[in-house]
Amino acid sequence: MSTDNFFPQHSVESLYGEHHGWLQKWLRSRIGNGADAADLAQDTFVRLLTARTAPSIREPRHYLTTIARGLLIDLFRRRAVENAYLEALAARPEAYEENLETRHLILETLIAIDAMLDGFGPRTRHIFLLAQLEELSYVEIGQRLGVSVTTVKNHLSKALLQCLLLVED
Amino acid sequence: MASPAARPMPKNCLEMAVHWYVQLNDGDADDNQRQAWQRWVAESPDHARAWARVEKLQRQLHGVPMDLALPVLTQAGVERRLAMKSLLVFAALGFAGLGYEFSPLGADYLSATGQRRQVLLPDGGRLDLNTDTQVDVHYSSSERLITLRHGEVRLLTAPDNLVPVPRPLVVATVHGRVRALGTDFNVRLGEKSTTVTVLEHAVEVRSRLAPDIAQRVSAGEQLQFNARQLRPVRAADLNVSAWSRGMLVAIDWRLGDFIAELSRYRSGHLSCAPQVAELRVSGAFTLDDTDAVLANLTASLPVKLRTFSRYWVRVEA
Numbered sequence: 001m002s003t004d005n006f007f008p009q010h011s012v013e014s015l016y017g018e019h020h021g022w023l024q025k026w027l028r029s030r031i032g033n034g035a036d037a038a039d040l041a042q043d044t045f046v047r048l049l050t051a052r053t054a055p056s057i058r059e060p061r062h063y064l065t066t067i068a069r070g071l072l073i074d075l076f077r078r079r080a081v082e083n084a085y086l087e088a089l090a091a092r093p094e095a096y097e098e099n100l101e102t103r104h105l106i107l108e109t110l111i112a113i114d115a116m117l118d119g120f121g122p123r124t125r126h127i128f129l130l131a132q133l134e135e136l137s138y139v140e141i142g143q144r145l146g147v148s149v150t151t152v153k154n155h156l157s158k159a160l161l162q163c164l165l166l167v168e169d
Numbered sequence: 170m171a172s173p174a175a176r177p178m179p180k181n182c183l184e185m186a187v188h189w190y191v192q193l194n195d196g197d198a199d200d201n202q203r204q205a206w207q208r209w210v211a212e213s214p215d216h217a218r219a220w221a222r223v224e225k226l227q228r229q230l231h232g233v234p235m236d237l238a239l240p241v242l243t244q245a246g247v248e249r250r251l252a253m254k255s256l257l258v259f260a261a262l263g264f265a266g267l268g269y270e271f272s273p274l275g276a277d278y279l280s281a282t283g284q285r286r287q288v289l290l291p292d293g294g295r296l297d298l299n300t301d302t303q304v305d306v307h308y309s310s311s312e313r314l315i316t317l318r319h320g321e322v323r324l325l326t327a328p329d330n331l332v333p334v335p336r337p338l339v340v341a342t343v344h345g346r347v348r349a350l351g352t353d354f355n356v357r358l359g360e361k362s363t364t365v366t367v368l369e370h371a372v373e374v375r376s377r378l379a380p381d382i383a384q385r386v387s388a389g390e391q392l393q394f395n396a397r398q399l400r401p402v403r404a405a406d407l408n409v410s411a412w413s414r415g416m417l418v419a420i421d422w423r424l425g426d427f428i429a430e431l432s433r434y435r436s437g438h439l440s441c442a443p444q445v446a447e448l449r450v451s452g453a454f455t456l457d458d459t460d461a462v463l464a465n466l467t468a469s470l471p472v473k474l475r476t477f478s479r480y481w482v483r484v485e486a
Contacts, residue, residue, distance in 0.1 A: 058453050061412060077245070084244035085302050090235045106233050113238075115228065126243065132230050133239045137196045157223050160226075164183045167222045167229075 012049050015060050020045065023064050030072065040075065044068045081110050116163045127152055128159035178222075181214055187221040246313045277305045278318070282436045283459070285415065293327035294338070297413040299357075300434045300456075313338040321357040326351065341364075345376040350385075355410045362395045366405045374399060397421045417454045419463075424448040424470065428484055435459050437480025444486045447473050 027037035044067045057063045128143045138152045143154050189206045210220050280286045286298040302320025313336050326349045329335035338349040340356050344363040352370035376395040384399045386392045391405035403446045408418035413458050425446030432439035435458050448470050454462045467473055475483045
């Protein structure tokens with residue numbers, strides 16, 4: 001019978017058996033890379049396993065693609081930050097010695113900050129970074145970007161509040 | 170620390186912390202302001218907690234070499250937006266490979282009873298047609314207009330990159346116009362009214378005969394309207410769009426309503442006897458085999474089917 005049961009009960013095993021291949025194909029059609037698709041499909045089921053929500057899922061494929069989409073965005077974020085980091089390293093005047101652990105920590109921090117600034121336009125992002133990282137005064141930032149000090153403060157406040165909401169105690 | 174940390178942080182404390190931070194970082198900050206800030210921090214544990222977050226954020230930000238952080242974070246923001254755009258393109262191509270049709274700039278689409286169709290719009294947006302639906306797609310120089318003449322559609326919009334100035338995207342019915350504000354939404358045309366359900370972002374709705382009144386409907390909300398007026402916005406049943414995945418999802422529905430809904434997907438006559446119409450139904454059902462759905466009902470509810478032919482079915486006690 002093709003009809004789902006009333007209030008279906010799933011286990012992660014049964015979901016994996018029924019949908020893993022499909023999910024991998026779904027991911028592959030989006031990123032065109034078989035290895036990434038396989039990893040992300042696997043990670044999706046790991047999430048499902050830790051979330052312990054499997055038995056109550058009504059529409060497994062919808063649920064799985066929602067998780068997978070989030071992981072896909074994380075992957076893009078990570079790749080974008082890594083690429084930009086390598087480029088910035090290459091652009092440094094003198095060679096920069098770092099061990100793998102330091103690099104890992106720096107990248108994790110950058111990825112976390114990038115995630116906090118999600119959803120802000122380029123201007124807010126730029127103002128926040130100039131104020132926080134270059135430690136420019138509001139007047140200097142305003143001059144550089146051709147906006148008023150009030151505008152600088154507004155953008156900075158907005159971005160800071162968003163970050164503080166996401167920082168854990 | 171354990172007990173205050175367990176409470177959620179009041180947002181206004183964080184807003185105050187931001188306010189103080191922005192003040193104190195101004196080159197003009199003086200001792201009076203610094204003392205006032207110290208009093209504020211000492212005033213309550215929540216204030217202290219909020220300020221501790223500010224400091225934690227600062228530590229985090231300065232844990233990265235400055236000459237790396239700025240270019241990386243500026244560039245990463247741009248690159249990721251581009252990546253997301255390419256993802257949308259891939260998604261569209263993926264759909265095309267799975268039997269989507271590309272829409273020319275002006276076209277009419279029909280779906281038969283029990284059929285669903287998926288159309289890829291010229292701008293990359295996606296239009297799903299539910300059972301027994303008729304739409305016209307017309308992209309002019311000023312507007313991207315989708316006219317729903319019968320049935321139900323779900324629209325996943327794409328930004329208008331075809332022309333320098335993006336054109337508004339509108340779904341029109343005999344009852345009025347729904348303007349997309351970057352979104353995913355469902356429009357169902359009934360005999361007396363149209364119902365729009367927003368799944369992502371928002372739309373703006375205007376009745377045909379009262380076009381000066383606009384109502385914004387946001388994600389998770391639903392609005393019913395006819396040619397004269399808009400009903401109040403209410404929380405949506407987000408399962409309304411399950412049909413676009415080939416499902417009908419019912420949660421504690423009257424059997425009478427369930428059968429009426431199911432009958433949209435079947436040719437011929439399907440009805441429900443009043444004696445059983447108040448029974449309750451819950452579940453997720455595939456729309457591609459309504460015979461199986463009906464058989465399933467007889468297994469789980471005290472009902473039987475009276476069938477004269479494939480095209481005449483009545484659900485009875």
